[in-house]
Amino acid sequence: MTHQDSNAADHLPERGKPGKAVDPFADPGLPAHEPRRQDIDERAAKHSERVVTMLFVLAVIAAFGFIASYVLIPKSKVVFIFPVGHVSAQNFALGGTLGIALLCIGVGAIHWARTLMSDAEYASERHPISAPPEVRRKVFTDFQQGVAESGLGRRKMMRNALLGAMTIVPLSAIVLFRDLGPLPEKxxxxxxxxxxxxxxxxxxxxxxxxxxxxxxxxxxxxxxxxxxxxxxxxxxxxxxxxxxxxxxxxxxxxxxxxxxxxxxxxxxxxxxxxxxxxxxxxxxxxxxxxxxxxxxxxxxxxxxxxxxxxxxxxxxxxxxxxxxxxxxxxxxxxxxxxxxxxxxxxx
Incomplete structure (x- = not known):
């Protein structure tokens, strides 16, 4: 195609609209929102809530397992784990329980966000870093709306399970502080x-x-x-x-x-x-x-x-x-x- 041909092609009228030029970079806009099953079926929403709650509860159990492993398993005990081989039983238990606790919290939070929190998409224009008062008010309003849509106030069982997991799991790290130095003895x-x-x-x-x-x-x-x-x-x-x-x-x-x-x-x-x-x-x-x-x-x-x-x-x-x-x-x-x-x- 010659240079003239290319310029001519740029100004071809859009099909169905004679005389109007085509913008190849036009904003396609957001696709139509498709509701999830949980948005229209409360039974499905309850099921997702139970799944998230179970994951948070498992995180709490794993955190207690971490503490129990540290206290009860002798440091010198060695076990055979296929295909790794012979490893420290305490180290294996500590790594496994802490990994399960963190995994359950992460998966639970993701499942909560993907199935129960609002997934509607909004387009927001960029604005200066220093927001005017009306924008700040809108942000706080949106935040309160997000809290309401997340179900924190309405789904108390799931919220309490999350709070319990976020409280108990960090105790695993506190237990490790014992190994940062000797006890106050001689x-x-x-x-x-x-x-x-x-x-x-x-x-x-x-x-x-x-x-x-x-x-x-x-x-x-x-x-x-x-x-x-x-x-x-x-x-x-x-x-x-x-x-x-x-x-x-x-x-x-x-x-x-x-x-x-x-x-x-x-x-x-x-x-x-x-x-x-x-x-x-x-x-x-x-x-x-x-x-x-x-x-x-x-x-x-x-x-x-x-x-x-x-x-x-x-x-x-x-x-x-x-x-x-x-x-x-x-x-x-x-x-x-x-x-x-x-x-x-x-x-």
Whole structure:
């Protein structure tokens, strides 16, 4: 088609209306409103109301299930879920119940809006951001009309179910606040070490004697009575893990550290004071230990002092001695809280 042909086509008269040009971008207007079944059948409206109410009630039940799962299911319990595999039973229950609660509220709200609230479409001209008083009055009037059409005042059972769901479900998040930090106790300041507990070699599960530890060696130990088969073994060792070094007494710089040891044998926490990684890299010439996670370095000959890296505290030391049977044993707990700093930390 030539350029002239195109211009001519633009001015062709509309069919049935000779002489009038066609506007290809004319506003087609809104389609005729088609009422829904719920708009004309009160039984259908009641059915939708019951469905929405049931969804909100299920959300409340799921929220209570979330709280019950948190309280009743042990954190160490593991279950097999096909096809995921072995997962934490508590985590699975928490995720499932919270997901069901949120899903039921969302689906209930959508079903309410699509079947019971007004679905009439209105065209509104754009206006300046600062609305004149008459427009504001119209907005408030429209809002009140929308509340009336939504059935909040008339359908009390469904409204109360929604209010109950919106009240109970947020309690699920409040329960989780318990895990944001320790309870107001001293749990993080205490470990399984108490006076009289022998130091048990992690490799052979035998109690340690001074002659078992050579100068320049690094040995890992656990408290007497702690077994790998224990349900809370990992939790206990996360605080009680111990590393033992033997340094020539003349090389120990900190007198207090020497007094807390036995003939150059010193016992320190194995847990890095930065973010809690296990320390295992020992340089016997310098008596330094290195955390492999972020390279925090501690001097075991100088009271576990931080000499490099992001750690903010020296390694806690365990005071040890030799008991009547010739075994190394603890004289108490660590001198400072183990691991990273936290809000309630006293030192």
């Amino acid at each position: 749990k993080l300041e205490r470990t399984a070490w108490v006076g009289g507990k022998r130091l048990i070699n992690m490799n052979d599960n035998q109690p340690l004697r001074p002659e078992d530890i050579a100068v320049g060696s690094l040995t890992f130990a656990k408290p007497e009575g702690v077994q790998e088969s224990d349900e809370d073994f990992q939790e206990v060792m996360a605080k009680a893990a111990l590393m033992i070094v033997r340094i020539m007494p003349s090389d120990i710089k900190d007198k207090r550290s020497a007094d807390w040891g036995h003939q150059g044998i010193l016992a320190y926490s194995k847990i890095c004071t930065h973010v809690g990684c296990p320390i295992s890299l020992y340089e016997q010439q310098t008596h330094h230990v290195l955390c492999p996670c972020h390279q925090s370095t501690f001097d075991l000959a100088d009271g576990g002092r931080v000499i490099f890296g992001p750690a903010g505290h020296p390694l806690p030391q365990l005071r040890i001695a030799v008991n009547g049977q010739g075994y190394l044993s603890a004289l108490g707990d660590f001198d400072k809280p183990v691991g990273p700093g936290y809000w309630e930390r006293s030192a």
